[in-house]
Amino acid sequence: MLARCLSASLHGLEAKPVTVEVDLAPGLPGIQLVGLPDKAIQESRERVRSALRNSGFRGPLVRVVINLAPADRRKEGPAFDLPIALGLLVASGQLDRPKLDGLWCAGELGLDGSLRPCRGVIALADLAMQQGARALVVPPANATEAALIPNLNIWTAHNLKELVQQLKGECPLVRIGHHPSPPKATPAAIPMELVGLGMEGMxxxxxxxxxxxxxxxxxxxxxxxxxxxxxxxxxxxxxxxxxxxxxxxxxxxxxxxxxxxxxxxxxxxxxxxxxxxxxxxxxxxxxxxxxxxxxxxxxxxxxxxxxxxxxxxxxxxxxxxxxxxxxxxxxxxxxxxxxxxxxxxxxxxxxxxxxxxxxxxxxxxxxxxxxxxxxxxxxxxxxxxxxxxxxxxxxxxxxxxxxxxxxxxxxxxxxxxxxxxxxxxxxxxxxxxxxxSGCNNRSLTAADLHRHGQFKADGLTLWERVIEQRRLTTRSSLQLLRVARTIADLNGHEMVQTEAIADASGYRCTDLMGDHSAGAVSR
Ligand SMILES: [Zn+2]
Missing domain, CATH: 3.40.50.300 (P-loop containing nucleotide triphosphate hydrolases)
Incomplete structure (x- = not known):
């Protein structure tokens, strides 16, 4: 008998769908895993076997083939334990097949059947939502993460036995409500004092x-x-x-x-x-x-x-x-x-x-x-x-x-x-x-500086002098203008005054080996 369960594998910050297919066929007892699994997934055979037995279910006594599709993409991590276990339960007739329809799940299983957290659940929840999942089952420790994604049913259970009882309707489902992202906090009123340092000399x-x-x-x-x-x-x-x-x-x-x-x-x-x-x-x-x-x-x-x-x-x-x-x-x-x-x-x-x-x-x-x-x-x-x-x-x-x-x-x-x-x-x-473009001053290009910099002519003369004296690279010279632009912004000035350029030059230590002469250039 064949069973399917939906889950996902991580690729960078994205999750990609994986269908866990479980097939029971006559033959010598044993579990074969295919579909480019890594070592942690290979070991899930032993975890799942013990988890099923210790949760009061029958372990497979026939030949089992588990395929992680698509077969050409590498999969890693223990998060496939739960979909494999559920697939085995359906394939062996211990759980009805429709219970898994549209259900996405991920989680590591303990030998006692307990559900342990896995990584990347936000990405998984996002994918499940986009794919129109009926619900996503995650371990309790991952529930808060999953709930950050709206428009998705999140179910959780402490262990495999509890989850199966919930799916069979023998006990109520544990649903996790959407936990919205933080409200836009207003800027903190004070925290800017250098607590304990004292501002003297700083x-x-x-x-x-x-x-x-x-x-x-x-x-x-x-x-x-x-x-x-x-x-x-x-x-x-x-x-x-x-x-x-x-x-x-x-x-x-x-x-x-x-x-x-x-x-x-x-x-x-x-x-x-x-x-x-x-x-x-x-x-x-x-x-x-x-x-x-x-x-x-x-x-x-x-x-x-x-x-x-x-x-x-x-x-x-x-x-x-x-x-x-x-x-x-x-x-x-x-x-x-x-x-x-x-x-x-x-x-x-x-x-x-x-x-x-x-x-x-x-x-x-x-x-x-x-x-x-x-x-x-x-x-x-x-x-x-x-x-x-x-x-x-x-x-x-x-x-x-x-x-x-x-x-x-x-x-x-x-x-x-x-x-x-x-x-x-x-x-x-x-x-x-x-x-x-909404970018900050650090990311301004030379063209941006020219267009929106608003530098005074005598400021630019001073800038050229600083470049000559300090033998600044092109990158450093532009940085000096960017810092001067921020100094003017912090002072509330539209135009960049010459003082801002002089001040900015004080933040470039040409000789960082402890020399004090690298102060601001005077006009
Ligand atoms: Zn020393």
Missing amino acids: ERAAHALALAAAGGHHLLMVGPPGCGKTHLARQLPLLLPPLNTAESLTISRIHSVAGEFDICEQLLHQRPFRSPHHSCSGVALLGGGHTPKPGEISLAHSGVLFLDELAEFPRPVLDLLRQPLEDGKVRLSRMRETTVFPAAVTLVAATNPCPCGWHGDHEQACRCTCSQRQRYWQRISGPLLDRIDLQLRLERRSSRQIRTCLDATQRPQTHSPWLEPSRVNAARERMQARNP
């Missing part, structure tokens, strides 16, 4: 953060240990605009495919902040594997990717970032197919100025030799640095400033005017109104 850092948030610019912070680099980076997602429905669905989908979906709703409301350790591999950072999974840069999509101790990352790993930072997506090519994951992030990197960390400090002496410092900076490739628009030198805070911090815990928090959400939002709105 104005420049606050300005750089506001620029990164408003214009989407990448940011590099160079400073001695303990000057607040990590803390500053963590403030950035709070300054970014609230997620819209499409963005939050995409982010949830990426996390679901990576198997990182947490039922906690924070993820859906908040922009991601990912901070991979410097020992992470290229695959962990960009994604990859036999069946490609998204890496840290895709998990940070629409949010912030923070690389602390930038110089400690292996240089080949950092070099892999260059293309995704430019394109906003990662392209992973495997033998048979190419998978594309979104990766539009704001990169925030932090590093010490030298191996000991104290080069350029006014009080503490640096113990490194010149060649040690050079080697340290050579680990970060020039082309990557070239892609970072804002380069900020942070100083160690003086004892007086730390004292102010302590006092700040006694009195109301100090605010920086740059970190007012309303100000950053206003700058972003100005930017979007000007750019018809």
